[in-house]
Amino acid sequence: MHSLREGILDGTGNDSSSAVKSTGPSFSLKAILRGLRHILWPKAASADSSPRQLRPTAYLDGLRGFAAFLVYIHHHQLWAHGAESLQSAVYFENAYGFDGEFRLSTFYGVRNFFTGGHMAVAVFYVISGYVLSVKPLALMQSGEHLKLADNLASAFFRRWFRLYLPIIATTLVYITSWHLFGYWNFACPPKETFGDELWNWYVEFKNFSFLFKEGGWIWVKANTHTWSIPLEMRGSVITYMACMALSRATTKARLVCLVVLVGYYLYVVDGYYGALFVAGMLQADLDLLARREGGYFPGWLRRLERHKTFIYYHLFVVSMYLAGVPSATNKVEDLRANPGWYWLSYLKPQAVFDPKWFYLFWAANMLVAAVPRMGWLRRWFEGRFCQFLGRISFAFYLVHGPILATVGDRLYHVVGWGRPVEAGEVDMLAAWRDLLPLPKVGPIGLEFSFLVPHLILLPLTFWVADIVTRMVDEPSVKFAAWLYKRVQGGGKPEMKPESNEMMLRLA
Secondary structure (H helix, E strand, O other): OOOOOOHHHOOOOOOOOHHHOOOOOOOOHHHHHHHHHHHHOOOOOOOOOOOOOOOHHHHHHHHHHHHHHHHHHHHHHHHHHHHOOHHHHHOOHHHOOOOHOOOOOOOOOHHHHOOOHHHHHHHHHHHHHHHHHHHHHHHHHHHHHHHHHHHHHHHHHHHHHHHHHHHHHHHHHHHHHHHHHHOOOOOOOOOOOHHHHHHHHHHHHHHOOOOOOOOOOOOOEEHHHHHHHHHHHHHHHHHHHHHOOOOOOOHHHHHHHHHHHHHHHHHOOOOOOHHHHHHHHHHHHHHHHHHHHHOOOHHHHHHOHHHHHHHHHHHHHHHHHHOOOOOOOHHHHHHOOOOOOOOOOHHHHOOOOOOOOHHHHHHHHHHHHHHHHHHHHHHOOHHHHHHHHHHHHHHHHHHHHHHHHHHHHHHHHHHOOOOOOOOOOOOOOOOOOOOOOOOOOOOOOOHHHOOOHHHHHHHHHHHHHHHHHHHHHHHHHHHHHHHHHOOOOOOOOOOHHHHHHHHHHOO
Protein backbone atom coordinates (compact mmCIF):
# COMPACT_ATOMS: atom_id res chain seq x y z
CA MET A 1 0.00 0.00 0.00
CA HIS A 2 1.31 3.45 -0.89
CA SER A 3 2.21 5.84 1.89
CA LEU A 4 1.06 9.42 1.58
CA ARG A 5 4.65 10.50 0.96
CA GLU A 6 5.19 7.92 -1.77
CA GLY A 7 3.97 9.22 -5.11
CA ILE A 8 2.09 6.96 -7.46
CA LEU A 9 4.86 7.44 -10.02
CA ASP A 10 7.30 5.67 -7.69
CA GLY A 11 5.98 2.38 -9.12
CA THR A 12 6.18 0.36 -5.89
CA GLY A 13 2.52 -0.57 -5.65
CA ASN A 14 0.83 -3.84 -6.64
CA ASP A 15 -1.08 -2.43 -9.61
CA SER A 16 -0.29 -4.53 -12.69
CA SER A 17 -0.20 -1.62 -15.08
CA SER A 18 2.22 0.09 -12.76
CA ALA A 19 4.40 -3.00 -12.78
CA VAL A 20 4.40 -3.11 -16.57
CA LYS A 21 5.46 0.50 -16.80
CA SER A 22 8.35 0.01 -14.40
CA THR A 23 9.98 -2.94 -16.16
CA GLY A 24 12.66 -0.76 -17.75
CA PRO A 25 14.31 2.62 -17.41
CA SER A 26 12.29 5.62 -18.44
CA PHE A 27 13.82 8.02 -20.96
CA SER A 28 10.82 10.29 -21.40
CA LEU A 29 11.29 13.74 -22.85
CA LYS A 30 10.03 15.17 -19.57
CA ALA A 31 12.72 13.35 -17.59
CA ILE A 32 15.44 14.47 -20.01
CA LEU A 33 14.30 18.09 -19.81
CA ARG A 34 14.16 17.84 -16.02
CA GLY A 35 17.75 16.59 -16.00
CA LEU A 36 18.92 19.37 -18.30
CA ARG A 37 17.15 21.93 -16.15
CA HIS A 38 18.91 20.57 -13.08
CA ILE A 39 22.27 20.95 -14.80
CA LEU A 40 21.75 24.27 -16.56
CA TRP A 41 19.41 26.17 -14.27
CA PRO A 42 21.13 28.18 -11.52
CA LYS A 43 20.73 26.87 -8.00
CA ALA A 44 17.92 28.78 -6.32
CA ALA A 45 17.81 29.92 -2.75
CA SER A 46 15.81 27.77 -0.37
CA ALA A 47 12.07 28.16 -0.65
CA ASP A 48 11.84 27.97 3.12
CA SER A 49 10.65 31.30 4.49
CA SER A 50 12.53 30.88 7.77
CA PRO A 51 15.52 33.19 8.38
CA ARG A 52 18.83 32.08 6.90
CA GLN A 53 21.16 30.32 9.30
CA LEU A 54 24.61 31.79 8.80
CA ARG A 55 27.82 30.29 10.09
CA PRO A 56 29.91 32.44 12.42
CA THR A 57 32.45 32.84 9.60
CA ALA A 58 29.89 33.45 6.84
CA TYR A 59 31.31 36.94 6.39
CA LEU A 60 34.57 35.32 5.22
CA ASP A 61 32.64 33.43 2.51
CA GLY A 62 31.12 36.72 1.35
CA LEU A 63 34.47 38.51 1.48
CA ARG A 64 36.10 35.75 -0.57
CA GLY A 65 33.26 35.90 -3.11
CA PHE A 66 33.44 39.67 -3.46
CA ALA A 67 37.22 39.43 -3.83
CA ALA A 68 36.69 37.01 -6.74
CA PHE A 69 34.32 39.58 -8.26
CA LEU A 70 37.08 42.21 -8.02
CA VAL A 71 39.41 39.85 -9.90
CA TYR A 72 36.79 39.64 -12.66
CA ILE A 73 36.56 43.44 -12.87
CA HIS A 74 40.35 43.89 -12.80
CA HIS A 75 40.99 41.51 -15.68
CA HIS A 76 38.20 42.95 -17.84
CA GLN A 77 39.45 46.50 -17.26
CA LEU A 78 43.00 45.61 -18.30
CA TRP A 79 41.87 43.47 -21.25
CA ALA A 80 39.67 46.13 -22.83
CA HIS A 81 41.76 49.19 -22.04
CA GLY A 82 45.02 47.41 -22.77
CA ALA A 83 43.64 46.48 -26.18
CA GLU A 84 42.90 50.12 -26.97
CA SER A 85 46.16 51.49 -25.62
CA LEU A 86 48.83 49.87 -23.48
CA GLN A 87 49.30 53.25 -21.82
CA SER A 88 45.69 53.16 -20.57
CA ALA A 89 46.41 49.90 -18.76
CA VAL A 90 49.56 51.44 -17.26
CA TYR A 91 47.53 54.30 -15.79
CA PHE A 92 45.17 51.80 -14.19
CA GLU A 93 48.08 50.12 -12.43
CA ASN A 94 49.59 53.34 -11.06
CA ALA A 95 48.59 55.82 -8.38
CA TYR A 96 46.33 58.83 -8.64
CA GLY A 97 48.30 61.68 -10.18
CA PHE A 98 50.96 59.49 -11.80
CA ASP A 99 52.45 61.17 -14.87
CA GLY A 100 50.02 64.07 -14.37
CA GLU A 101 46.96 61.86 -14.85
CA PHE A 102 44.12 62.38 -12.37
CA ARG A 103 41.45 59.77 -13.00
CA LEU A 104 38.54 58.69 -10.82
CA SER A 105 39.38 55.02 -11.33
CA THR A 106 42.81 55.56 -9.74
CA PHE A 107 41.68 57.69 -6.79
CA TYR A 108 42.59 56.45 -3.32
CA GLY A 109 40.24 53.68 -2.22
CA VAL A 110 38.15 53.94 -5.39
CA ARG A 111 40.92 52.27 -7.42
CA ASN A 112 40.33 49.02 -5.50
CA PHE A 113 37.00 48.59 -7.30
CA PHE A 114 38.74 48.82 -10.68
CA THR A 115 42.10 47.11 -10.16
CA GLY A 116 41.63 45.29 -6.85
CA GLY A 117 42.58 41.88 -8.22
CA HIS A 118 45.98 41.73 -6.53
CA MET A 119 44.46 42.70 -3.19
CA ALA A 120 41.83 40.02 -3.74
CA VAL A 121 44.46 37.29 -4.06
CA ALA A 122 46.11 38.44 -0.82
CA VAL A 123 42.68 38.31 0.87
CA PHE A 124 42.17 34.77 -0.51
CA TYR A 125 45.36 33.63 1.20
CA VAL A 126 44.58 35.24 4.57
CA ILE A 127 41.08 33.73 4.54
CA SER A 128 42.49 30.31 3.61
CA GLY A 129 44.97 30.46 6.46
CA TYR A 130 42.11 31.33 8.79
CA VAL A 131 39.57 28.71 7.73
CA LEU A 132 42.08 25.88 7.26
CA SER A 133 43.42 26.33 10.79
CA VAL A 134 40.36 27.31 12.82
CA LYS A 135 39.22 23.72 13.49
CA PRO A 136 42.72 22.38 14.28
CA LEU A 137 43.33 25.35 16.58
CA ALA A 138 40.06 24.75 18.42
CA LEU A 139 41.07 21.12 18.97
CA MET A 140 44.51 22.27 20.07
CA GLN A 141 43.08 24.66 22.60
CA SER A 142 40.78 21.93 23.91
CA GLY A 143 43.68 19.48 24.24
CA GLU A 144 42.07 16.96 21.85
CA HIS A 145 45.26 15.90 20.13
CA LEU A 146 43.95 12.62 18.71
CA LYS A 147 41.09 14.39 16.96
CA LEU A 148 43.59 17.02 15.81
CA ALA A 149 45.77 14.37 14.14
CA ASP A 150 42.72 12.88 12.41
CA ASN A 151 41.55 16.30 11.27
CA LEU A 152 44.93 17.28 9.81
CA ALA A 153 45.39 13.92 8.09
CA SER A 154 41.98 14.22 6.42
CA ALA A 155 42.45 17.87 5.42
CA PHE A 156 45.95 17.31 4.05
CA PHE A 157 44.87 14.30 2.02
CA ARG A 158 41.88 16.08 0.47
CA ARG A 159 43.51 19.42 -0.29
CA TRP A 160 45.22 18.59 -3.60
CA PHE A 161 42.03 17.09 -5.05
CA ARG A 162 39.95 20.03 -3.87
CA LEU A 163 42.23 22.55 -5.63
CA TYR A 164 43.31 20.74 -8.78
CA LEU A 165 40.36 18.58 -9.89
CA PRO A 166 38.29 21.66 -10.87
CA ILE A 167 41.29 22.99 -12.84
CA ILE A 168 41.64 19.65 -14.65
CA ALA A 169 37.95 19.65 -15.60
CA THR A 170 37.65 23.29 -16.67
CA THR A 171 40.89 23.49 -18.67
CA LEU A 172 40.22 20.14 -20.37
CA VAL A 173 36.75 21.24 -21.45
CA TYR A 174 38.17 24.59 -22.57
CA ILE A 175 40.92 23.20 -24.81
CA THR A 176 38.51 20.60 -26.21
CA SER A 177 36.05 23.34 -27.19
CA TRP A 178 38.67 25.02 -29.40
CA HIS A 179 38.89 21.97 -31.63
CA LEU A 180 35.26 20.88 -31.29
CA PHE A 181 33.84 24.23 -32.39
CA GLY A 182 36.85 25.46 -34.36
CA TYR A 183 37.19 28.93 -32.85
CA TRP A 184 40.30 31.00 -32.20
CA ASN A 185 41.26 32.80 -29.02
CA PHE A 186 43.92 35.41 -28.46
CA ALA A 187 45.08 34.26 -25.01
CA CYS A 188 46.18 30.78 -26.10
CA PRO A 189 46.17 29.97 -29.83
CA PRO A 190 45.14 26.32 -30.44
CA LYS A 191 47.59 23.62 -31.55
CA GLU A 192 47.43 22.04 -34.99
CA THR A 193 45.68 18.86 -33.83
CA PHE A 194 43.65 17.85 -30.79
CA GLY A 195 46.23 15.19 -29.98
CA ASP A 196 48.96 17.85 -29.81
CA GLU A 197 46.66 19.94 -27.64
CA LEU A 198 46.06 17.09 -25.18
CA TRP A 199 49.75 16.28 -24.91
CA ASN A 200 50.68 19.91 -24.36
CA TRP A 201 47.93 20.20 -21.70
CA TYR A 202 49.15 17.06 -19.95
CA VAL A 203 52.77 18.21 -19.84
CA GLU A 204 51.84 21.66 -18.60
CA PHE A 205 49.44 20.43 -15.96
CA LYS A 206 51.66 17.73 -14.48
CA ASN A 207 54.45 20.26 -14.02
CA PHE A 208 52.09 22.99 -12.84
CA SER A 209 50.54 20.75 -10.16
CA PHE A 210 53.87 19.55 -8.75
CA LEU A 211 54.24 21.20 -5.34
CA PHE A 212 58.03 21.54 -5.51
CA LYS A 213 58.23 22.72 -9.11
CA GLU A 214 61.11 25.09 -9.85
CA GLY A 215 61.28 27.34 -12.89
CA GLY A 216 59.11 27.28 -16.00
CA TRP A 217 55.60 28.64 -16.41
CA ILE A 218 53.72 29.32 -13.18
CA TRP A 219 50.33 28.62 -14.75
CA VAL A 220 48.52 26.45 -17.26
CA LYS A 221 48.58 28.44 -20.50
CA ALA A 222 44.94 27.58 -21.17
CA ASN A 223 44.09 29.62 -18.07
CA THR A 224 46.88 31.92 -16.89
CA HIS A 225 44.83 33.04 -13.87
CA THR A 226 45.58 29.69 -12.24
CA TRP A 227 49.03 30.99 -11.18
CA SER A 228 47.71 31.55 -7.65
CA ILE A 229 46.66 27.92 -7.09
CA PRO A 230 50.13 26.36 -6.58
CA LEU A 231 50.83 29.09 -4.03
CA GLU A 232 47.48 28.26 -2.42
CA MET A 233 48.61 24.66 -2.15
CA ARG A 234 51.98 25.61 -0.70
CA GLY A 235 50.34 27.93 1.79
CA SER A 236 47.97 25.14 2.80
CA VAL A 237 50.90 22.82 3.47
CA ILE A 238 52.59 25.52 5.55
CA THR A 239 49.40 25.95 7.57
CA TYR A 240 48.92 22.23 8.22
CA MET A 241 52.57 21.78 9.15
CA ALA A 242 52.45 24.75 11.52
CA CYS A 243 49.36 23.28 13.18
CA MET A 244 51.10 19.93 13.63
CA ALA A 245 54.45 21.35 14.74
CA LEU A 246 52.86 23.67 17.31
CA SER A 247 50.15 21.30 18.49
CA ARG A 248 51.91 20.62 21.83
CA ALA A 249 53.24 24.14 22.37
CA THR A 250 51.88 26.40 25.10
CA THR A 251 49.51 29.13 23.99
CA LYS A 252 52.09 31.89 24.48
CA ALA A 253 54.78 29.91 22.66
CA ARG A 254 52.43 29.13 19.78
CA LEU A 255 51.52 32.79 19.28
CA VAL A 256 55.18 33.81 19.42
CA CYS A 257 56.14 31.11 16.90
CA LEU A 258 53.41 32.24 14.49
CA VAL A 259 54.63 35.84 14.68
CA VAL A 260 58.19 34.66 14.05
CA LEU A 261 57.01 32.61 11.05
CA VAL A 262 55.26 35.65 9.58
CA GLY A 263 58.44 37.67 10.00
CA TYR A 264 60.52 34.94 8.42
CA TYR A 265 58.32 34.65 5.32
CA LEU A 266 58.01 38.40 4.91
CA TYR A 267 61.40 39.81 5.93
CA VAL A 268 63.94 37.00 5.61
CA VAL A 269 62.82 35.10 2.51
CA ASP A 270 60.50 35.99 -0.37
CA GLY A 271 57.55 33.93 0.85
CA TYR A 272 54.74 36.49 1.01
CA TYR A 273 52.10 33.79 0.45
CA GLY A 274 53.40 31.89 3.47
CA ALA A 275 53.22 35.08 5.54
CA LEU A 276 49.62 35.64 4.44
CA PHE A 277 48.57 32.09 5.35
CA VAL A 278 50.31 32.12 8.73
CA ALA A 279 48.88 35.56 9.51
CA GLY A 280 45.41 34.18 8.79
CA MET A 281 46.17 31.32 11.18
CA LEU A 282 47.31 33.84 13.80
CA GLN A 283 44.05 35.78 13.45
CA ALA A 284 42.05 32.58 13.88
CA ASP A 285 44.03 31.67 16.99
CA LEU A 286 43.46 35.08 18.58
CA ASP A 287 39.75 35.05 17.73
CA LEU A 288 39.30 31.63 19.35
CA LEU A 289 41.30 32.64 22.41
CA ALA A 290 39.26 35.83 22.81
CA ARG A 291 36.05 33.78 23.00
CA ARG A 292 37.37 31.21 25.48
CA GLU A 293 36.40 31.60 29.11
CA GLY A 294 39.30 31.79 31.52
CA GLY A 295 41.98 31.03 28.95
CA TYR A 296 45.09 32.98 28.07
CA PHE A 297 44.74 36.06 25.88
CA PRO A 298 47.42 38.74 25.42
CA GLY A 299 46.77 41.39 28.04
CA TRP A 300 47.79 44.31 25.84
CA LEU A 301 45.17 43.31 23.27
CA ARG A 302 42.52 43.00 25.99
CA ARG A 303 43.30 46.53 27.16
CA LEU A 304 42.76 47.85 23.63
CA GLU A 305 39.29 46.31 23.39
CA ARG A 306 37.54 49.44 24.64
CA HIS A 307 38.97 51.33 21.66
CA LYS A 308 38.22 48.65 19.07
CA THR A 309 35.77 50.74 17.01
CA PHE A 310 38.30 53.54 16.61
CA ILE A 311 41.12 51.08 15.88
CA TYR A 312 39.33 48.91 13.32
CA TYR A 313 37.86 51.81 11.37
CA HIS A 314 41.33 53.27 11.04
CA LEU A 315 42.74 49.87 10.07
CA PHE A 316 40.09 49.69 7.36
CA VAL A 317 41.06 53.11 5.98
CA VAL A 318 44.76 52.23 5.99
CA SER A 319 43.93 48.90 4.35
CA MET A 320 42.09 50.62 1.49
CA TYR A 321 45.06 52.91 0.90
CA LEU A 322 47.68 50.15 0.93
CA ALA A 323 45.48 47.95 -1.27
CA GLY A 324 45.95 50.50 -4.04
CA VAL A 325 49.70 49.96 -4.20
CA PRO A 326 50.98 50.70 -7.73
CA SER A 327 51.72 47.45 -9.54
CA ALA A 328 52.60 48.34 -13.13
CA THR A 329 56.10 46.92 -12.56
CA ASN A 330 57.99 45.15 -9.79
CA LYS A 331 60.71 47.83 -9.60
CA VAL A 332 60.89 49.80 -6.36
CA GLU A 333 62.11 52.83 -8.34
CA ASP A 334 58.80 52.88 -10.25
CA LEU A 335 56.93 52.61 -6.97
CA ARG A 336 58.74 55.68 -5.65
CA ALA A 337 57.76 57.64 -8.77
CA ASN A 338 54.09 57.35 -7.77
CA PRO A 339 52.56 60.16 -5.71
CA GLY A 340 51.98 59.11 -2.10
CA TRP A 341 54.36 56.17 -2.21
CA TYR A 342 57.84 57.64 -2.04
CA TRP A 343 58.42 57.27 1.70
CA LEU A 344 56.37 54.09 1.94
CA SER A 345 58.63 52.47 -0.65
CA TYR A 346 61.49 52.49 1.88
CA LEU A 347 59.54 50.09 4.11
CA LYS A 348 59.91 47.28 1.56
CA PRO A 349 62.17 44.52 2.92
CA GLN A 350 65.16 43.39 0.91
CA ALA A 351 63.76 39.86 0.63
CA VAL A 352 60.56 40.84 -1.22
CA PHE A 353 61.09 40.74 -5.00
CA ASP A 354 57.74 42.26 -6.03
CA PRO A 355 57.07 45.26 -3.74
CA LYS A 356 53.29 45.15 -4.01
CA TRP A 357 52.98 41.92 -2.00
CA PHE A 358 54.57 43.48 1.07
CA TYR A 359 51.96 46.24 1.20
CA LEU A 360 49.14 43.88 0.24
CA PHE A 361 50.12 41.64 3.16
CA TRP A 362 49.28 44.43 5.58
CA ALA A 363 46.24 45.57 3.61
CA ALA A 364 44.67 42.11 3.46
CA ASN A 365 45.26 41.36 7.14
CA MET A 366 43.85 44.70 8.23
CA LEU A 367 40.77 44.16 6.09
CA VAL A 368 40.09 40.61 7.32
CA ALA A 369 40.53 41.78 10.91
CA ALA A 370 38.29 44.84 10.47
CA VAL A 371 35.33 43.33 8.61
CA PRO A 372 33.74 41.37 11.51
CA ARG A 373 34.12 44.41 13.83
CA MET A 374 32.36 46.84 11.46
CA GLY A 375 28.68 45.98 11.61
CA TRP A 376 27.56 47.52 8.32
CA LEU A 377 30.44 45.93 6.42
CA ARG A 378 29.91 42.53 7.99
CA ARG A 379 26.19 42.66 7.11
CA TRP A 380 27.11 43.45 3.49
CA PHE A 381 29.34 40.39 3.21
CA GLU A 382 26.70 38.24 4.93
CA GLY A 383 24.05 39.43 2.46
CA ARG A 384 22.61 37.21 -0.25
CA PHE A 385 24.66 38.65 -3.12
CA CYS A 386 28.02 38.20 -1.42
CA GLN A 387 27.01 34.79 -0.07
CA PHE A 388 26.10 33.74 -3.62
CA LEU A 389 29.48 35.00 -4.80
CA GLY A 390 31.13 33.08 -1.97
CA ARG A 391 29.42 29.84 -2.98
CA ILE A 392 30.60 30.08 -6.60
CA SER A 393 33.88 31.95 -5.89
CA PHE A 394 36.35 29.23 -6.90
CA ALA A 395 34.49 28.33 -10.09
CA PHE A 396 33.98 32.02 -10.85
CA TYR A 397 37.73 32.55 -10.53
CA LEU A 398 38.43 29.61 -12.87
CA VAL A 399 35.93 30.35 -15.64
CA HIS A 400 36.02 34.15 -15.90
CA GLY A 401 39.33 34.08 -17.83
CA PRO A 402 38.30 31.63 -20.55
CA ILE A 403 34.99 33.46 -21.00
CA LEU A 404 36.85 36.77 -21.26
CA ALA A 405 39.27 35.36 -23.85
CA THR A 406 36.48 33.94 -26.03
CA VAL A 407 33.09 35.64 -25.67
CA GLY A 408 34.44 38.77 -24.02
CA ASP A 409 37.13 39.42 -26.62
CA ARG A 410 34.56 39.20 -29.42
CA LEU A 411 32.04 41.44 -27.68
CA TYR A 412 34.72 44.05 -27.02
CA HIS A 413 35.62 43.95 -30.71
CA VAL A 414 31.95 44.41 -31.61
CA VAL A 415 31.56 47.61 -29.57
CA GLY A 416 34.89 49.14 -30.57
CA TRP A 417 37.47 47.90 -28.05
CA GLY A 418 39.35 45.68 -30.51
CA ARG A 419 43.13 45.32 -30.54
CA PRO A 420 44.98 47.20 -33.28
CA VAL A 421 46.28 44.93 -36.05
CA GLU A 422 50.02 45.07 -36.66
CA ALA A 423 51.47 45.21 -40.17
CA GLY A 424 51.49 41.74 -41.72
CA GLU A 425 49.30 40.30 -38.96
CA VAL A 426 46.12 38.40 -39.83
CA ASP A 427 43.08 39.91 -38.14
CA MET A 428 41.48 36.75 -36.73
CA LEU A 429 38.44 38.66 -35.44
CA ALA A 430 37.88 40.87 -38.48
CA ALA A 431 34.29 39.61 -38.79
CA TRP A 432 33.52 40.92 -35.28
CA ARG A 433 35.39 44.22 -35.41
CA ASP A 434 33.19 47.33 -34.98
CA LEU A 435 29.92 45.58 -35.81
CA LEU A 436 28.15 47.84 -33.35
CA PRO A 437 30.58 50.61 -32.32
CA LEU A 438 29.41 52.44 -29.21
CA PRO A 439 30.64 55.80 -27.88
CA LYS A 440 33.46 55.68 -25.34
CA VAL A 441 31.88 58.33 -23.16
CA GLY A 442 32.23 58.45 -19.40
CA PRO A 443 35.10 58.21 -16.90
CA ILE A 444 37.85 55.76 -17.80
CA GLY A 445 36.79 52.34 -16.59
CA LEU A 446 33.11 53.29 -16.73
CA GLU A 447 32.76 54.09 -20.42
CA PHE A 448 29.36 53.33 -21.90
CA SER A 449 30.86 51.04 -24.54
CA PHE A 450 32.81 49.15 -21.86
CA LEU A 451 29.80 48.57 -19.60
CA VAL A 452 27.34 47.41 -22.28
CA PRO A 453 29.09 44.06 -23.01
CA HIS A 454 28.75 43.17 -19.33
CA LEU A 455 25.00 42.98 -19.75
CA ILE A 456 25.89 39.66 -21.40
CA LEU A 457 29.28 38.82 -19.90
CA LEU A 458 28.44 39.13 -16.21
CA PRO A 459 25.26 36.97 -16.22
CA LEU A 460 27.00 34.48 -18.51
CA THR A 461 30.00 34.19 -16.16
CA PHE A 462 27.71 33.83 -13.13
CA TRP A 463 25.73 31.13 -14.92
CA VAL A 464 28.75 29.11 -16.04
CA ALA A 465 30.35 29.47 -12.59
CA ASP A 466 27.17 28.17 -10.97
CA ILE A 467 27.15 25.14 -13.28
CA VAL A 468 30.84 24.43 -12.62
CA THR A 469 30.26 24.80 -8.87
CA ARG A 470 27.44 22.22 -8.87
CA MET A 471 28.83 19.87 -11.50
CA VAL A 472 32.59 20.05 -10.78
CA ASP A 473 33.61 21.93 -7.65
CA GLU A 474 31.19 20.44 -5.13
CA PRO A 475 31.56 16.89 -6.52
CA SER A 476 35.36 17.31 -6.26
CA VAL A 477 35.00 18.01 -2.55
CA LYS A 478 32.77 14.97 -2.13
CA PHE A 479 35.09 12.78 -4.18
CA ALA A 480 38.09 13.75 -2.05
CA ALA A 481 36.14 12.94 1.13
CA TRP A 482 34.98 9.61 -0.35
CA LEU A 483 38.50 8.69 -1.45
CA TYR A 484 39.90 9.45 1.99
CA LYS A 485 37.36 7.10 3.54
CA ARG A 486 38.25 4.42 1.00
CA VAL A 487 41.97 4.57 1.78
CA GLN A 488 41.01 4.22 5.43
CA GLY A 489 39.26 0.97 4.64
CA GLY A 490 35.78 2.43 4.75
CA GLY A 491 36.52 4.65 7.71
CA LYS A 492 37.02 1.84 10.23
CA PRO A 493 39.77 2.61 12.75
CA GLU A 494 42.65 0.16 12.77
CA MET A 495 43.56 0.75 16.41
CA LYS A 496 41.69 1.64 19.54
CA PRO A 497 42.02 5.23 20.72
CA GLU A 498 43.82 4.04 23.87
CA SER A 499 46.52 2.39 21.76
CA ASN A 500 46.94 5.48 19.61
CA GLU A 501 47.23 7.63 22.68
CA MET A 502 49.94 5.38 24.09
CA MET A 503 51.91 5.61 20.84
CA LEU A 504 51.66 9.38 20.86
CA ARG A 505 52.97 9.49 24.43
CA LEU A 506 55.88 7.26 23.45
CA ALA A 507 56.63 9.52 20.48
